[in-house]
Amino acid sequence: MASDLYSQLVHSAPGSFLAKQLGIPQPETLRRYKPGDQPLAGTLLIGGEGRLVEPLRAALAEDYDVVSDNLGGRWADSFGGLVYDATGITGPAGLKGLYKFFTPLLRNLGPSGRIVVIGTTPEEAGSGHERIAQRALEGFTRSLGKEMRRGATVNLVYVSPDAKPAATGLESTMRFLLSGKSAYVDGQVFRIGADDASPPADWDRPLDGKVAIVTGAARGIGATIAEVFSRDGAKVICIDVEGAQEALGVTATKVGGTALALDVTADDAVDRITEHVREHYDGRVDILVNNAGITRDKLLANMDEGRWDSVVAVNLVAPLALAEGLVNNGVLGEGGRVVGLSSMAGIAGNRGQTNYAATKAGMIGLTDTLSEAYADKGITVNAVAPGFIETKMTEAIPLATREVGRRLNSLYQGGKPVDVAETIAYFASPASNAVTGNTVRVCGQAWLGA
Amino acid sequence: MASDLYSQLVHSAPGSFLAKQLGIPQPETLRRYKPGDQPLAGTLLIGGEGRLVEPLRAALAEDYDVVSDNLGGRWADSFGGLVYDATGITGPAGLKGLYKFFTPLLRNLGPSGRIVVIGTTPEEAGSGHERIAQRALEGFTRSLGKEMRRGATVNLVYVSPDAKPAATGLESTMRFLLSGKSAYVDGQVFRIGADDASPPADWDRPLDGKVAIVTGAARGIGATIAEVFSRDGAKVICIDVEGAQEALGVTATKVGGTALALDVTADDAVDRITEHVREHYDGRVDILVNNAGITRDKLLANMDEGRWDSVVAVNLVAPLALAEGLVNNGVLGEGGRVVGLSSMAGIAGNRGQTNYAATKAGMIGLTDTLSEAYADKGITVNAVAPGFIETKMTEAIPLATREVGRRLNSLYQGGKPVDVAETIAYFASPASNAVTGNTVRVCGQAWLGA
Numbered sequence: 001m002a003s004d005l006y007s008q009l010v011h012s013a014p015g016s017f018l019a020k021q022l023g024i025p026q027p028e029t030l031r032r033y034k035p036g037d038q039p040l041a042g043t044l045l046i047g048g049e050g051r052l053v054e055p056l057r058a059a060l061a062e063d064y065d066v067v068s069d070n071l072g073g074r075w076a077d078s079f080g081g082l083v084y085d086a087t088g089i090t091g092p093a094g095l096k097g098l099y100k101f102f103t104p105l106l107r108n109l110g111p112s113g114r115i116v117v118i119g120t121t122p123e124e125a126g127s128g129h130e131r132i133a134q135r136a137l138e139g140f141t142r143s144l145g146k147e148m149r150r151g152a153t154v155n156l157v158y159v160s161p162d163a164k165p166a167a168t169g170l171e172s173t174m175r176f177l178l179s180g181k182s183a184y185v186d187g188q189v190f191r192i193g194a195d196d197a198s199p200p201a202d203w204d205r206p207l208d209g210k211v212a213i214v215t216g217a218a219r220g221i222g223a224t225i226a227e228v229f230s231r232d233g234a235k236v237i238c239i240d241v242e243g244a245q246e247a248l249g250v251t252a253t254k255v256g257g258t259a260l261a262l263d264v265t266a267d268d269a270v271d272r273i274t275e276h277v278r279e280h281y282d283g284r285v286d287i288l289v290n291n292a293g294i295t296r297d298k299l300l301a302n303m304d305e306g307r308w309d310s311v312v313a314v315n316l317v318a319p320l321a322l323a324e325g326l327v328n329n330g331v332l333g334e335g336g337r338v339v340g341l342s343s344m345a346g347i348a349g350n351r352g353q354t355n356y357a358a359t360k361a362g363m364i365g366l367t368d369t370l371s372e373a374y375a376d377k378g379i380t381v382n383a384v385a386p387g388f389i390e391t392k393m394t395e396a397i398p399l400a401t402r403e404v405g406r407r408l409n410s411l412y413q414g415g416k417p418v419d420v421a422e423t424i425a426y427f428a429s430p431a432s433n434a435v436t437g438n439t440v441r442v443c444g445q446a447w448l449g450a
Numbered sequence: 451m452a453s454d455l456y457s458q459l460v461h462s463a464p465g466s467f468l469a470k471q472l473g474i475p476q477p478e479t480l481r482r483y484k485p486g487d488q489p490l491a492g493t494l495l496i497g498g499e500g501r502l503v504e505p506l507r508a509a510l511a512e513d514y515d516v517v518s519d520n521l522g523g524r525w526a527d528s529f530g531g532l533v534y535d536a537t538g539i540t541g542p543a544g545l546k547g548l549y550k551f552f553t554p555l556l557r558n559l560g561p562s563g564r565i566v567v568i569g570t571t572p573e574e575a576g577s578g579h580e581r582i583a584q585r586a587l588e589g590f591t592r593s594l595g596k597e598m599r600r601g602a603t604v605n606l607v608y609v610s611p612d613a614k615p616a617a618t619g620l621e622s623t624m625r626f627l628l629s630g631k632s633a634y635v636d637g638q639v640f641r642i643g644a645d646d647a648s649p650p651a652d653w654d655r656p657l658d659g660k661v662a663i664v665t666g667a668a669r670g671i672g673a674t675i676a677e678v679f680s681r682d683g684a685k686v687i688c689i690d691v692e693g694a695q696e697a698l699g700v701t702a703t704k705v706g707g708t709a710l711a712l713d714v715t716a717d718d719a720v721d722r723i724t725e726h727v728r729e730h731y732d733g734r735v736d737i738l739v740n741n742a743g744i745t746r747d748k749l750l751a752n753m754d755e756g757r758w759d760s761v762v763a764v765n766l767v768a769p770l771a772l773a774e775g776l777v778n779n780g781v782l783g784e785g786g787r788v789v790g791l792s793s794m795a796g797i798a799g800n801r802g803q804t805n806y807a808a809t810k811a812g813m814i815g816l817t818d819t820l821s822e823a824y825a826d827k828g829i830t831v832n833a834v835a836p837g838f839i840e841t842k843m844t845e846a847i848p849l850a851t852r853e854v855g856r857r858l859n860s861l862y863q864g865g866k867p868v869d870v871a872e873t874i875a876y877f878a879s880p881a882s883n884a885v886t887g888n889t890v891r892v893c894g895q896a897w898l899g900a
Contacts, residue, residue: 092766095808099750099758106751128819132770135815139807142799142900147749187799187900299597300549301556308549316542320582348899349592349637357589358545365585369578449798449899450592450637 027413028151031112033180033422035204035231039063040178042080042110047101050087052118052159055167056174063203064178069101079105081114081178086137087159089119091129098140112151114178117141118170121158121191134158138189145187145410145445153177153186153411153445160434162194169197169434172206172426181422184387184415187445190438197433206429208233211285213273215264215322216292218244220391221341223251224417225289228425230255234287237276239264264292264318270325277331287337287428288326290319293359297352308355315359320366323381327374336379337428340367342439343385348450360385364439371437380436382427387443390414409444477863478601481562483630483872485654485681489513490628492530492560497551500537502568502609505617506624513653514628519551529555531564531628536587537609539569541579548590562601564628567591568620571608571641584608588639595637595860595895603627603636603861603895610884612644619647619884622656622876631872634837634865637895640888647883656879658683661735663723665714665772666742668694670841671791673701674867675739678875680705684737687726689714714742714768720775727781737787737878738776740769743809747802758805765809770816773831777824786829787878790817792889794835798900810835814889821887830886832877837893840864859894 031041044064046057057066065080084101088094098117109115117137125131137156145154155177163169169192176182177190200206212229216222217238226236236257240248245261252259260276262269277285293315296307319340326332345353346360363383371381388394388405394414397405406414420442426432481491494514496507507516515530534551538544548567559565567587575581587606595604605627613619619642626632627640650656662679666672667688676686686707690698695711702709710726712719727735743765746757769790776782795803796810813833821831838844838855844864847855856864870892876882 092762092770092809092812095762095812096758098808099753099755099805103750103753122815122818128823129770131819132766132812132815135818136766136808136812139796139799139809139811140804142811143795143801143804143807144750144799146799146801147751147804300553300594301597303549303553305549308546312542312545316582316586320542320579345593346589348897349589349594349596351593351596354590354593354597355549357593358548358586359542359589361589361592362542362545362582362586365572365582368572368585369581373578447798448897 025149025412027411028111030151030183030411031180032183032418037180039175040080040114041112042078043067044081044083044178045079045105046083046085048085048088048097048118050085050118051165052087052167052170053085055165056083056085056170059167059171060174077108078110079108079113080110081116082109083116083118083174086117086119086134089130089133090127091133092136095133095136095140102144109152112180112183115144115148115152115154116157116174116177118157118159121160124161126161142187142445148410151411153182155185155188155190157190157192159192160194163192163434164196169193169195171199172197172429172431173435175203176426181426184411184419184442184444185423185440186410188440190435190440193434193436195434197431200429200431205233206431207425210234210287210430211237211281212287212289212428213237213239213285214289214291215239217251218247221386221389221417221420222291225291225421225424226251226255226257228418228421229428230257232425235281237281237285239273240292264322265313269318270322270329273322273326274329274331283331285326285332286335287339288323288332289424289428290322290338290340292318293341295353295356297356299352300354303355311355312359315356316362316366319363323366323370327377327379332379334378335430336377338370338379338381339424339427340383341386342383344387344441344443344446344448347385347441348448367439368437375436380427380432382436383439384420384423385439385441385443386415386420387441387446388414389420390416408448409446411444413444415442415444475599475862477861478561480601480633480861481630482633482868487630489625490530490564491562492528493517494531494533494628495529495555496533496535498535498538498547498568500535500568501615502537502617502620503535505615506533506535506620509617509621510624527558528560529558529563530560531566532559533566533568533624536567536569536584539580539583540577542583542586545583545586545590552594559602562630562633563598565594565598565602565604566607566624566627568607568609571610574611576611592637592895598860601633601861603632605635605638605640607640607642609642610644613642613884614646619643619645621649622647622879622881623885625653626876631876634861634869634892634894635873635890636860638890640885640890643884643886645884647881650879650881655683656881657875660684660737660880661687661731662737662739662878663687663689663735664739664741665689667701668697671836671839671867671870672741675741675871675874676701676705676707678868678871679878680707682875685731687731687735689723690742714772715763719768720772720779723772723776724779724781733781735776735782736785737789738773738782739874739878740772740788740790742768743791745803745806747806749802750804753805761805762809765806766812766816769813773816773820777827777829782829784828785880786827788820788829788831789874789877790833792833792835794837794891794893794896794898797835797891798898817889818887825886830877830882832886833889834870834873835889835891835893836865836870837891837896838864839870840866858898859896861894863894865892865894
């Protein structure tokens with residue numbers, strides 16, 4: 001499933017030829033998050049002249065070595081991160097600020113360096129010229145992502161102009177993007193709303209005391225999500241089908257959570273989950289991760305009804321039923337988090353996956369729809385779309401073709417299940433209160449897309 | 451410029467290896483528009499149970515061999531086009547209609563066949579479940595586009611639920627997508643608003659009596675736009691820089707239009723155009739095509755100020771100034787059309803093109819912004835984003851690497867300048883009154899993207 005996107009190239013004869021030549025550039029060993037590590041491997045330069053630059057410096061000053069534009073001789077240093085607040089750009093001519101800030105600095109960014117550009121949500125910009133310039137940031141950051149080497153990532157964060165200047169809603173996103181948790185998140189656009197957010201007592205345990213449901217938790221990415229949630233302090237209800245009960249038990253034990261063997265497409269799925277939550281967790285959960293999903297690939301011309309029906313039932317109908325059911329019966333309430341798994345096939349389409357891609361595009365629709373519907377309940381809804389993630393499934397792909405799949409991105413390597421899980425944990429954090437309606441790819445800025 | 455998107459692969463060593471292997475599948479010779487040809491090479495089957503199916507059958511009955519679902523033995527025929535009205539789908543389960551309609555028909559689609567799915571604009575759908583299902587159509591159509599062979603295209607058209615049932619706003623888009631004019635438009639999403647539109651007196655001369663400005667008209671895509679506009683009945687003001695005056699004269703003569711040597715970045719550009727329009731065209735134009743654009747590629751770390759400034763000035767500041775200037779001084783009024791050139795680099799980013807990609811993403815922002823700003827003036831604003839188009843510039847690319855660039859799409863071939871021009875002419879048509887705010891790729895459903 002994680003590799004769906006690449007089957008087009010991977011199954012083509014040229015793939016193996018391409019693969020042989022893809023040793024250059026060498027992929028960097030990405031810096032990934034370990035509790036207790038420095039939040040950034042080097043100095044953090046925060047520049048620009050927008051409304052968020054000072055609040056951001058203040059918010060991050062305690063945990064980061066923050067410097068401002070005025071560095072004197074220190075530009076010879078190796079920076080861990082470069083952040084540019086572009087919210088002050090009010091028209092096309094102002095885009096020059098990006099050039100002036102970044103060009104002299106780029107050679108001084110260290111390995112696994114972090115570049116973040118902060119803009120104003122274009123559709124909410126104060127003038128037409130501002131909106132156009134803010135929209136232009138996307139072309140800039142996506143290009144810069146394709147220029148950077150040595151594991152550096154470049155992301156764009158749009159912040160609502162209605163957000164309070166204290167930048168509390170922005171902080172969880174900035175900490176995520178600067179950290180090793182976002183090692184494989186590159187070339188993406190995040191949208192932050194106007195809501196405030198409170199920092200957790202401990203940024204290393206942001207989910208302390210939270211209860212999370214993870215479907216498809218027996219193995220693979222689902223099991224990793226459960227582990228990351230547990231590391232971050234959450235209690236996890238691990239759900240998977242009867243047939244996976246043994247592996248499910250292993251996951252649940254590992255994370256100190258509970259196991260619930262359940263087909264998410266069953267009519268009584270919401271009732272059985274609710275019962276489980278009442279029995280073990282006082283009737284209340286904070287997080288729902290709709291991770292369970294299946295593929296039943298076939299060209300549409302050859303597809304049988306069963307393939308269509310089962311994929312739609314598991315990947316789209318069930319996630320929707322679970323989210324609506326648990327919100328409607330009050331199990332998931334104020335402060336709740338819903339996170340879904342979309343896919344690059346849902347964005348770009350994929351040969352042999354009309355059924356799967358429809359459900360994964362539908363997951364984007366679910367995210368758009370429920371994020372709006374649940375906004376006044378204080379529930380956020382987001383999704384991740386994984387790219388080439390190294391799993392048991394991708395291990396089965398022949399070496400040469402696997403090489404193609406994993407190299408066709410700006411980091412020249414596949415991601416790990418933990419990269420997907422970290423992104424989901426960021427969405428699930430109470431500190432991400434202002435982050436809703438996002439579908440973000442975890443793909444190393446894969447070159448394939450729409 | 452047209453090939454910008456592919457330089458990433460094209461400049462890589464693996465490119466030549468990949469190219470050698472890319473003879474399969476053989477690219478189809480695409481059916482392209484010729485005046486007087488049949489509008490579709492075969493029967494047009496229009497199915498589905500939405501609000502638009504009957505009006506659409508009625509609108510197209512005169513010029514097409516339209517049949518409905520109920521075909522009896524005729525399913526053995528080769529269809530020219532398959533249209534499915536999915537506006538009746540109100541939830542995920544209803545997506546099954548796509549499967550039921552298309553699966554038995556796909557083998558009967560002829561060469562250069564046309565598939566169009568019509569949906570309801572997700573954000574305007576009547577219920578959450580409907581919105582989710584409508585959003586799912588995008589994953590379905592993009593996947594189906596990657597499955598079809600022999601030059602078939604698959605596109606998705608979202609129609610506002612506020613559109614009148616007569617489907618007048620939809621007709622120009624359907625005729626475009628069914629025709630050979632859209633030969634290289636594949637895997638795209640169109641959005642049609644609620645406005646009505648009147649059909650032209652002659653669908654073979656939709657621009658009769660219109661006056662159009664085309665910048666960068668001396669050569670390449672700009673010259674082709676002028677030719678297609680002229681074929682469609684428009685008078686064309688051909689603009690290009692002083693240095694291109696000779697070629698500009700050739701274009702202007704060929705299309706029976708006027709030539710104006712002008713640097714679009716000059717302070718007096720709007721005044722000089724206005725003067726020209728007063729002198730030759732009674733002070734009024736109908737169409738502005740912001741085609742002029744330049745590239746000045748360099749990695750951002752090595753970029754000089756001149757490259758940044760010139761690209762921003764020509765590609766973004768000038769188009770904005772021209773559109774605003776000609777609207778504000780009344781030269782471009784009610785019924786006006788503004789069409790811009792974006793780029794796949796503006797969507798996905800491209801190595802070495804931070805400046806160019808910023809302006810081309812900005813062009814999408816311009817389209818979003820001005821389409822809203824000018825809606826109540828009856829002026830539409832749209833953009834095209836060309837993929838690999840065969841031009842003099844791409845001819846200079848070494849054969850093997852060129853093969854890669856032109857084959858990485860669902861039609862396995864490069865497009866022609868006329869494909870870009872036809873799409874612009876469709877946006878420019880008076881019949882496209884309900885079509886605004888679209889950025890559409892003309893790329894054969896290139897696999898690269900964001």
